[in-house]
Amino acid sequence: MSFPFHGKEFVFVQPDGTELKVRGWGDQYNARFETLDGHPVVLNSETGFYEYAEIDKTGEEVAPMGVRAGGAVPKRLRSGARKPTRSAKNRTRSQIISDLPRGTTRWEERRQQKRTTLRRAMITSEVAAAPPPQGTIGTYVGLCLLVQFPDVHGTITQQEVEEFCNKPGYNGFGNNGSVYDYFFENSLGKMKYTNVVAPYYTAKNKRSYYTDEKVTQPRRTLELIKEALDDLTAKGFDFSALSTDDQGYVYALNVFYAGPCVNRWAKGLWPHSSSLDSPYTLTQDAKAYDYQITNMGDQLTLGTFCHENGHMVCDFPDLYDYDSDSEGIGVYCLMCAGGAVQGADTNPTQICAYLKNAAGWGTTRTIASGQTFKARAGKNEFFIHKKDNNEYFIIENRFQEGRDSLLTDSGLAVWHVDHLGSNDNQQGTPARHYECALMQADGKKNLEKSQNVGDSKDLFRQGNGTKFGAKTKPNSKWWNKKASGLEISAIGAAGKEITFTAK
Structure with missing residues (x-):
């Protein structure tokens, strides 16, 4: 698929004509696949067959083990049950990198x-x-x-x-x-x-x-x-x-x-x-x-x-992680998993505030202290707090209905933007961080940890993160770890309209 896929089922036809049912994660450049019962498979470039993947004692090294996938599962896979680590899964993907040229469009x-x-x-x-x-x-x-x-x-x-x-x-x-x-x-x-x-x-x-x-x-x-x-x-x-x-x-x-x-x-x-x-x-x-x-x-x-x-x-960029060791901004944008989760192929979620604003489709208000703001969902009303022309926070209201009915949460989406970052970089350090990061209200960073593509605790709302500032988790500091001065509180209940106050 040219679009990223997350656990999507495929049927591969092996060189001898047999069909192999797999689930896949990745995109057109890098991908990993498993049988429907969860055993990793990898292409053996010499034989042309997908084979069961062998994992070493450290859980790091993955290679085709010479047994064609789809047949009887080798005993050592049935009994050993070693699962590849995240880096091993990346090695599995690296063995089936596509031949498509990058960066030529x-x-x-x-x-x-x-x-x-x-x-x-x-x-x-x-x-x-x-x-x-x-x-x-x-x-x-x-x-x-x-x-x-x-x-x-x-x-x-x-x-x-x-x-x-x-x-x-x-x-x-x-x-x-x-x-x-x-x-x-x-x-x-x-x-x-x-x-x-x-x-x-x-x-x-x-x-x-x-x-x-x-x-x-x-x-x-x-x-x-x-x-x-x-x-x-x-x-x-x-x-x-x-x-x-x-x-x-x-x-x-x-x-x-x-x-x-x-x-x-x-x-x-x-x-x-x-x-x-x-x-x-x-x-x-x-x-x-x-x-x-x-x-x-x-x-x-x-x-x-x-x-x-x-x-x-x-000219929108991909906002997912190309090597799939994180989930970018998940289901919250078309340019990530917003069209890749179940049901989203016919009803992809909306484009995120960062890209809508870049396209000139929204109105922005500077977040000024001492003011209370009302954010309406689906109206492209954005609230911005800038460090400079490159890095800023931009806030919008997202509500689970219509084109956003497949979101996993409703509430204020707080985005941390750095135009020169990359959504391949989930580390969150001053030197390596996302271009567009969703500040997940529960502070767990499930997206960066590749634990899901969104959950019910991601957005700020009454009962799930009513404050966002220098001392909250997540916090409002710039990527250089300095205080941004952004402090918001009294975030209201999720709905088509939601209010918040800037200190």
């Missing part, structure tokens, strides 16, 4: 340019906006390709895909609205995002040609996308409506292919996002580069599509 280039500008401003004391300017306001149009194969035809119509992408109030396949609805509602109408959905293209070769696991990913994917674009170009397709950045790059190229995903992780047409090997010229002023591809199967769902377009159109 246009959206990542744009994001890096903004971070570079911010660093320069900090060094030279130049004035820079907080957050860095990257507003996503107005009308945006992406391109959606539909691909079928001579032996596997699409079963979902072009019109259905158009409605999934663009129709206000869409509810097909149990989705909570269309892609357009999701971004329109998260932005309170400031972003209107639609897709031009092209007619089905029938690939030159049978599906097995593109899903061949002996060919390094994404080689055949790139071939398939180029075929489809060549076909549209030859037929005079009108690309003029597509939105481009200041360098002429089309923001989003979405590709749906017919049928189920028949590949194992990071092989063949396994769903992923990346960039073409070189920009593809669509018009004199527009070129395609960034893309995401996924199978349609027999349904369309919002989670992955919205997450990947959050990257491509809004």
Whole structure:
């Protein structure tokens, strides 16, 4: 999956045709898998089979043990019951790192340019906006390709895909609205995002040609996308409506292919996002580069599509931990596990205050001492306390209903932001910390410890953390351990409106 997955079930077809049912944790770059009864498995690159993973006496070293997964569990695994430590689980993942290139997409280039500008401003004391300017306001149009194969035809119509992408109030396949609805509602109408959905293209070769696991990913994917674009170009397709950045790059190229995903992780047409090997010229002023591809199967769902377009159109970063030894900000944002937990594929949670504010979708009030504030859920009303243009606390009200119905808690979400941090860094030290961290009201740091993706004690509210300041746990200190001066108390009961007072 291009989107992160947490305990999701997959069926892998082994080289001899047998099916292996597993649960997986990870994303398109790193992943670990277990059998449904909890035994770690790892790919043996020499045989091509997933095998039971052998764990040494320290619980640290993990390697394929020469016994194909899915058959009888080796006696020493049944009796020994040694479980890998967290670092061992990371080694399991490291043995199946994908071949996809990192950091080559246009959206990542744009994001890096903004971070570079911010660093320069900090060094030279130049004035820079907080957050860095990257507003996503107005009308945006992406391109959606539909691909079928001579032996596997699409079963979902072009019109259905158009409605999934663009129709206000869409509810097909149990989705909570269309892609357009999701971004329109998260932005309170400031972003209107639609897709031009092209007619089905029938690939030159049978599906097995593109899903061949002996060919390094994404080689055949790139071939398939180029075929489809060549076909549209030859037929005079009108690309003029597509939105481009200041360098002429089309923001989003979405590709749906017919049928189920028949590949194992990071092989063949396994769903992923990346960039073409070189920009593809669509018009004199527009070129395609960034893309995401996924199978349609027999349904369309919002989670992955919205997450990947959050990257491509809004330049939103991933806020989960790439090596999965922490949970980032969990279920509390689309760009983490907000579309990956059960049920969220058709109703992904909202985008967090940090990213909404960065996109220009909210209103912010500075938290001034001696004042009482009222925060309304779903209104993009944010409350901010700044150290400088890079680091600050931003607060919002989240309530379990509608697009946030799958949250694990309701109340004030207090975010600690450092634009130059990384959500790979759960250590919480001055040098290594998250870009965006949720200050969990119970002080247990379950997200950083990879113990869950959210629970009922995460948000501040009456009965669960009514104060947040220098001496509370968690505290309001900056990452350098100095007092920030932020002191809030008298936090009210969870609800569509919640009040708090700044000392």
